[in-house]
Amino acid sequence: MRMPLIAGNWKMNGSLELVEQFGRAFAETGLPTSVEVALIPPTPYLAAMQSALAGTAVALGAQTLNPETKGAHTGEVSAEMLNEFDVRYVLVGHSERRSMYHEDDAAVLARAKAALASGLVPVLCVGETLEQREAGQTEAVVLGQVEAVFNALDAEQRTRMVIAYEPVWAIGTGRTASPSQAQAVHAAIRARLGEYDSELAARLRLLYGGSMKADNAAELLAESDIDGGLIGGASLKTNDFLAICQSAG
């Protein structure tokens, strides 16, 4: 019922050469038809990535957007600009944006709404820090981040979201949540979604992110409430990323 989504977030990494490499790799390698794949390069590479992925089934994603439509916002990019490059997904609330660029829940909500208004699919990233986990606050923090956005959306808008659970302590650290740790949080998110609407809970895709790699993807993806991955470091190597895509099929 839920098609897995494997999304590769390059963060501030990559090059035009790497874009070309990925284009060639996806043109040569068939993807399982039961998996949806997206690549999320830095903004300057969107046009090149759009060309490189032409003719493949791989979707394009963006790492951030500004909630305004245009104007004096030096360095920012609008939803409509992303649409000009056939972007489908856009990350909102990534922990790096929350912690380094001070994007609070209100800023995340504004971005999600701007994305939805333009037909983009927001991938809402949520997750607890190590301190919060050790203090027993994981569920409260994660569900609070979900509610900060979902409470302000209408029923139709909620159906167009994707959620990515990314424990902050597992991002880029090589320390992955165990499948059961990740599953427990995913199940809690899905149960909360069920309070809005049971059909929504059954249909919404919940991705896991945080040191997901070729050698641990299959066991994470085998969990019943993990519907894909948001991959950072391992999305920068064609073989690793393709292996993760294959393991989701």
Ligand SMILES: O=C[C@H](O)COP(=O)(O)O
């Ligand atoms: O957006 C991706 C996540 O932050 C995970 O990054 P990572 O796979 O390098 O830990």
